[in-house]
Amino acid sequence: MLTLEGFAELQAVMPEVEIREDSSLEGTVAIFPKTEEDIASILKYCNEKMKTVSISGGGTKRLKAGEEKADIKLSLAKYTGIVEHIPGDMTVTVKAGTRYQELQDYLAGYNQKVALDPSWPEFASVGGVVAANDSGPKRLGFGTARDAVIGLRTVYPDGRVIRSGGKVVKNVAGYDMNKLFIGSMGTLGVISEITLKLRPLPKAESLVLLSFPRERLGDLRSFVCQLLDSMMEPAALELLNPALSQKLTGADSYTLAISFEDVESSVAYQEEFVKRNKPENSRLTIQKNKEAQLFWKKVYSIAPMGTPVVEPPLGTSSLAAAALKIGVVNLNVIEVAKECQLITEANSVIAEAHGGMGTGVCQVVLRGASEDISKSISYLRDFALKLGGYATVKQLPHDLQGEIDVWGEKPSYFFLLEGIKKKIDPNKILNPNRFVGGI
Amino acid sequence: MAFKKVKSSDRHINQLARIVGGSSSILYRKEDLLAYDCDGFTIHKALPKAVVFPKNTIEVSEVVRYCHEHNLPFLARGAGTGLSGGAIPLNEEVIISMVRMKRLLSVDLENRRAVVEPGFVNLKLTNSISDRGYYYAPDPSSQYCCTIGGNVAENAGGAHCLKYGVTTNHILGLEVVMPNGEVIEIGKNGIPDEPGYDLLGLITGSEGTLGIVTKITVRILKNPEAKQTVLAYFNHVSDGSQAVSDIVSAGIVPAALEMMDKVAIEGVEAAAYPVGHPKDIEAVLLIEVDGISAGIDEQIRQILDVCRNRNVKEVKVARDEAERGRWWANRKTGFGAMGAISPDYLVQDGVIPRSKLPEVLSRINQISNESGLRIANIFHAGDGNLHPLVLFDARKPGETQKALEAGSACLKVCADVGGTITGEHGVGIEKKEEMRFVFSDEEIKAQTDIREVFNPKNLLNAGKLFPAPGRCAEVKKEIKAAASS
Amino acid sequence: MGINELDLKQDPACSEKGLSNYLWRDHPDENKWADCVHCGMCLESCPTYEQTGQEQHSPRGRVHLIKSVAEGKLEVNEFFSDPVFACLDCRACTTACPANVDVGGLIEEARGQIRQAMPLKGWQGAVSKFVLKGIFPHPNRLNAAGSLLKFYQKSGMQKAVRQTGLIKIMPDHLVQMEAVMPEVQEPVRKKYKNEQVLKAKGKSKAEVALLTGCVMDVMFSDINEATINVLRRNGNDVIIPQNQTCCGALHVHAGDRETGRMLAKQNIEAFRDADKVIVNAAGCGCMLKEYSELFREEPEMHDKAVEFSKKVEDISKYLHETGYEKPKGEIKTRITYHDACHLAHGQNVRQEPRDILQDIPGVEMVHMPNSDRCCGSAGIYNITNPEMADAVLESKMQNVPGDVEMISMGNPGCMLQMAMGVQKYGRNQKIVHTVQLLDWAYQKEDGKERV
CATH class of the missing domain: 3.30.70.1130 (EIF_2_alpha)
Known part of the structure; x- marks a missing residue:
């Protein structure tokens, strides 16, 4: 825990940086760096003083997993903005605190997008999405952060800034260090800048909802196999159980949410395929473009948020x-x-x-x-x-929180995970206990 | 083959032979080792201590454990088609050849995955599932003979990775023998996002320095419904590169977008798979789009329009699968084809942001003029992955040296415009020094730190990938000295 | 250990003339290996690499070794000889090679060096000398051997050997081969000794000379007969030069280039007046086309050989190019086609025989995967390297579709080997030469049922 003297000392070391008491966690301070140098000096300071740091972007994934509370909350909420976007190269570099939806809105102006569909896009930061390797149903068509991230700048606990990958879409120079940081839950370093490869916005999008009576799961399975074995290219093929289906579609049944994204003629052709092969007793509805996007937006806000910014919209907030x-x-x-x-x-x-x-x-x-x-x-x-x-x-x-084992059993190769952590963050200052096996 | 004991004066050889099953599974006489003194990178050569041919994970593990305990350097080798020298023994290694572990262990079409042994040849996977309409996406040009284990080590790319990604995007699980002989399994059952740091991602592309892969679960894909291939000839390289940008800017994601320049065309036309490219053009584009049939025609129409707007000299769509196959054979054998117009070549593998293509090509041209060596360009234009092929004759004194310098200069250009030094061939021994073009000492240290976690004794494929200060400069000097002698 | 390793480091990919360990004339051609950039595209095409997974048993490995001898890094000894002689000389690597490296040519040249540096000794030497020098070049002796074989088959001795258990004391591969020996007929060269020209049926449009071959004419004279029939039926006058001899392929494969040259000279002379030389054995055809390789150091002979090779054509390609009458006789059969290495890889003849087969009414062609993979026959390879030949044959047989009645091909060596495969793996396909089938169809059309 950071004492008042510590607070003063911190402010003295970094007079330019906004530091304040953290409203969400009593007795800790929150720091809002605006530059990468700020991040580096904060981490260096904490590393030397053995202060623990919890890293936060939009706060959607905050979860106190272990016993200890971090001394300092490092918020990237003010480290935002697009660093570089070259439409012809279809790559973009952003600061980690940038809200995910803001980035997508900006890119939409160029008919481009990042092909990732994480939870709570309006609130999640790009850095958070990458650090948690969050993904959504459309990973079927477009992959995950592993596929979209081509470069990172990561600040190590000792203040070193380590670049990995680059600005090009193919790169095998050295180890693929990007992969190490993606999904590492901020336990190895603070991701400060992210370079992503982009995809063109689809010219048309449609959502086919196919509902099956509960006793018809066998039909559902055969239909899924048939679709997967066909040459159709769904961007998502998501199964909703009745509990969720009722909430999202009103149908109290197992529902397949199938997304097609492509040029208009191709989307229509694929809808036709589903119509033609629709099993008896299943119910089919189709939603187009905006309507389809609205449906997915609902899907992205099903899960509870780490730091509730808004009331969950679906009326179950009492539970x-x-x-x-x-x-x-x-x-x-x-x-x-x-x-x-x-x-x-x-x-x-x-x-x-x-x-x-x-x-x-x-x-x-x-x-x-x-x-x-x-x-x-x-x-x-x-x-x-x-x-x-x-x-x-x-x-x-x-x-x-703190009661339940978040990650489950350690894998047999845990010694490697531990070894990596020890090499990079020997003092265990970053997001302590936030990861597998108490890393 | 029957078990035959080996009696060598070297006790290590006898022990290793015992592990792998006798004389038919080990090579140790100088004459037999000669064929293992290099891989697809032929400028540096050195003999291994021995080559062993294990049949299964247990044998690999035991060989590795033996080497670990007796401090014998070792490395794994697949088909030996790597272009950066990753399988060349620098420290008298015991080479563990994976080619006899070449079974396809299982195919699960419903769940879209297959499990293979590392020595299984890339193209054979596609061939064994194509009758049911599936394929394995990464398609390096050497796919006729390279192994999937080698592909994992190098994170191999290919012509179609523009749309479908490179090897790492298709690996779901690995069984790995650690450098101390311990066997670990990552990505059990091929289920994605296993909790923990992404070791799959880290090991893929680690050029055989973190462990030896003994089993691989890969993602397999359904064939696209339709496929169309376009060939476009340009009088000016700049028109060709502009067309590349225009196609991508139009919102098309081609499955492949390949380019060859005049010298490269001369090479492929003189070699085994000529297709009759005109001799007087400066650039040819090979463009492939695939996907839902209903959407393809529109994309082809757009591509043809783009090419015409960029002064294309001639543009044609492949009439049938046979023609498409010929065009691809012509392109995919491009490197080897250089043998037909030059006794030796050095292939580089820089990547640049697509928009810098015209600038970089003209600078490569300049390098060619200055060095007096011809440089052919074959490249995956869609993702900015250039393969300048420096043509030289090693028999002429000093030419190897000149070629190495020209190759390095090409990489410098790529790094300078914000690109990188290797897109799919790996660093190996070839581009160790050039790592400094893109990474600081601190960043290189961050990577060798990771190696220490996996490979603390550094017996496994040592001296590759990173410019170790001092020692590395020495090796480089050695190579250069050798080249100029 | 470590011998020459220092030298290796300081002596990269350049050849130092003067250090070469090739001590005899006609040494392997530097320009041939200069084309090889060690890319490895050949690996998977090589049957011996498939079996062993070892680089020195791969095309690029062999080229590397051949080059290393020239660079003085390796001596001509058994460790060099093993990989060079384990090569099937099937030429699949030449097809696979993006730079058209002539691996086959290099191998044959290297074998020439090896046989001079280390002549075969003991029984191997004796057998080789007896067979290659004592029999093949001499039609009469070969005929005599054929007669013996015929006597063996007709006299009941074959039956006796098989029944008495004498067969049990023969080496395995010889037993297998004995079992599939074709029935010996009268050689056509002997049969038509007194015929100047075998006139075309109907109007003659061309005159061609037929290479009757050595083994071919003794063991497979019915194929020669069939060849003559289809040639005549399609307007060709056929002549059979009597002073022709064995093509020399077996000798050249075995490293005996001197005898190869002698035979080549005799054949070039024998066919001097012919406009076309028709061959129905892939291995012979390939050899004839490559005679010039034997005379790299004799410019005058070299030019003659080049001229000669232009006249040589495989029967299927010749028929295909000059046009042939489509048979009306029906042969109802499911058939698959095996590409003989020296037709497909050696002469790039692939489609022509298939087209001919498909023109026969009733024939249903079934695709054989990897049809241009060597069957392991490779001249006398199945006699010299039986273990490897067996392994290669096994993987070949796995590719033969189960539900066909016949396997067609254009090379007698392959026919014997495939017949052995059929027998060994309990299959029941008939082995036929492409022209045989065509001939049968013509005969059927003419109302002559085949006996």
């Missing part, structure tokens, strides 16, 4: 909520969705699940009493393990 990320083999997404529906029907918690049939990545939001949520988390984690997969916790209700 405590947790969010899980579950990874399984693609078609096992059906099993996860089914299991979550069973949990919901057992009446203690609501488990809203969606998962990519072509990616195997699911998100489950649990709503209910903390105790029940806790039980459901263990249950679902075991379930995922049995399927050969994993379950990690993205968000927890306040009273469960």
Whole structure:
């Protein structure tokens, strides 16, 4: 914990930097650097004084996982803006604190976009999305931060600024250090600048919703296999369980949300394919462009936010909520969705699940009493393990924070993760206990 | 083959032979090792201590453990088609050849993944699933013979990575023998985003310095419904490069966008797969779009318009699969084809922001004039990945040296315009010094720090990838001295 | 260990003349390896690399070694000889090579050096001398051998050998080969000894000379007969020069280039007056076309050889180019086609035989994957390197579609080897030469049912 003297000392070292008491966490200070040098000197100072630092962007993924509280909150909320955008090269470099949606809005002016669809795009920072390797249903078509990030500038705990990758779309000079920082949850360094490769905005977009009665999961499976085995190119092929489907579409059934993005003729052609092969008893609706985008926007705001900036819009705010990320083999997404529906029907918690049939990545939001949520988390984690997969916790209700193992079992190669952490952050000042195995 | 014991005066050889199953799985006589003194990079040559041919992960692990315990340097080798010298023994290594671990272990079409052993040849994967309409996307030009294990080590690219990404974007899981012999599994069952630092991403492209991959789970893709290929000839390189920019700016993401200049055209036309490119043009573009059939025609129309606006001399769409195949064979054998017009070549692998193409090409031209060596350019124009091929004759005194210098100068140009020194071939021993064009000492240290975590004794493929101060300068000097002798 | 390693470091990819360890004339051609940039595109095309995974058993590895001897880094000894002689000389690498490196030519030249530096000794030497020098170049002796074989087959001795268990004491690969020996007929060269010209049926449009081959004429004279028939039927007068001899391919493959040159000279002379030399054995055709390689150091002979090679044509290609009558006789069969190495890789003849087969009514062609992969016959390779030949044959047989009735090809060596494969792997395909099938179709059309 930072004492008042420490506070004064910090301000003395960095007179230009905005430092104030952190309103969200009593007794800590929040620092708002505006330059990379600021970030470097803050980290250097903390490293020397052995002060712990928690890093924050938009605050959507904040989750206190361990026991300790960090001494200092380093907020990148004021380290924002586009550094360089060369439309012809289809690359953009932004400062880490830039809000994700702001970047997309800017790029839309050039008919371009970053091909990532993270949660809470209006609030999440680009740095946060990358540090957490957040992704959405459209990763099927466009990939994840691993695929989109081509360069990073990362400030190490000792103040060194380490560049990785570059500004070009293909690069194998040295180790692919970008990958190390993507998804590292800020435990290795503070990502300060991100260079991303861009995609053209699609000329047309459509959302095909295909709802199946609960007893028709077999039909759903065959349809998914048929679609995946066809030459159609869905950008998303997301399965919603009835609990979530009802909320998003009004249909109390398993629903496939299929996204097509391409030129108009191609989108129409692919819609036709779905219509033609629609199983009996399933219900089909199609939403176009703006309407489709609105649907996905709703999907991106299902999970609870780390630092609630707005009331969750869907009227379930009275219940405590947790969010899980579950990874399984693609078609096992059906099993996860089914299991979550069973949990919901057992009446203690609501488990809203969606998962990519072509990616195997699911998100489950649990709503209910903390105790029940806790039980459901263990249950679902075991379930995922049995399927050969994993379950990690993205968000927890306040009273469960610190209680629940967020990452699950350490992997057999944990010594490597630990070794990397020790090399880069030997004093463990960055986001302590925020990562696998207490890293 | 029957087990035959090896009796060498070197006890290490006898022990290694015992591990891998006798004389048919080890080479250790000088004469037999000679063929292993280089890979696709032929300027530096050195003999290994031995070459072993393990059949499975256990044997790899035991060989590695033995080397680790006895402080014997070692490295893994696939087909040996690498172009940066990653598999060349610099320290009398024991070469662990992975080519006998070449099985396709499983294919799971429903979940779009396949598991292969590292010695499995890239193209064979596509060939074994193509009848059901699937393929493996990374397609380096050497895909006829290079191994997927080698592709992982080098993070190999290919002509179609503009749209589909490079090897790292298609790797879901790896089994790795660590430099102390321990076996780890990353990305179990090929499920993405396993919790923890992204070791898959780190190991892919680590050029065999972090561990030896013994099993690989890859993503497989469904064939695109339609595919169209366009060939466009230009009288001026600048028109060709402008057309490249225009195509991308029009919002088209081609599956491939390749370019060859005049010297390169001369080479491929003189070699095994000529397709009758006119001799008097300055640049040819090979453009491929794929995807939903209903959307393709519009894209082709746009591409043809773009080419015409940029003064294309002639532009044509492939009539059928056979013609398309011929165009690609012509392009994909481009490097080897240089043998037909020059006894030796040095291939470079710079990457630049696409918009700098005309500027960089004219500077490469200048380098060619200054050095007096011809430079052919074959490149993945869509993603700015240039392959200047410096043509030389090693038999002429001093020419190898000149070629090395010209190659290095090309990379400097790429780095100077904000690009990088290698897009898909790797650093190996060839571009160690050039790493300094793009990384500071601190940044290089950050990377060698990671190597220390995995490979603390640095017995595994030592001396590659990074310019170790002092020692590295020495090696470089050695290469240059050798070249000029 | 470490011998010459220092030298290696200081002596990169350049050849130092004067250090060469090739001590005899006609040494491997520097220009041939100068084309090789070590890219590795040849690796997967090579059957011996497929089996061993070892660089020295790959095309680029062999080229590297051949070059290393010239650079003085390697001596001509057994470690050099092994990889060079393990090569099947199938030329698949030449097809795969982006720079058209003539690996086959280099291998043959290197073998010439090896055989002079280290002549075969012991029984190998004796057998080689007896077979290659004592029999093949002499039609009469070969005929005599053929007669012996015929006697062996007809007299019941074959049956006796098979029944008495004598077969058990023969080496394995010889047993397998014995089992598939074709029935010996009268050689056509002997049969038509007194015919100046075998006149075309109907109007004659050209006159061609036929290379009857040595083994071919003894063991497969029915194919020669079929060849003569289809040539005559399609307007060709056929002559069979009596002073022709063995093409020399087996000798050149074995490193005996001297005998190769002698035979080449005799054949060039024998076919001096011919406008076209028709060959129905891929290996022979390829050799004839490459005679000039043997005379790199004899300019006058070299020019003659170049002229000669222009006249040589494979029967299928000749028919295809000059036009042939489409047969009306129906042969109802499912058939697959095997590309003989020396047709596909050696002479780039691939489509012509397939077209001919497809023109036969009733024939249904089935694609054979990797059809241009060597079967392991490779001249006398299946006798000299039986283990490798077997392994190569096994992978070949895996590619033969299960549901075909016949396998067609254009080379007698392949026919024997494939027949062995069919027998060994319990398959039941008939092995036929492309022209045989065409001839049968003509015969059927003419109402003559095949016996």
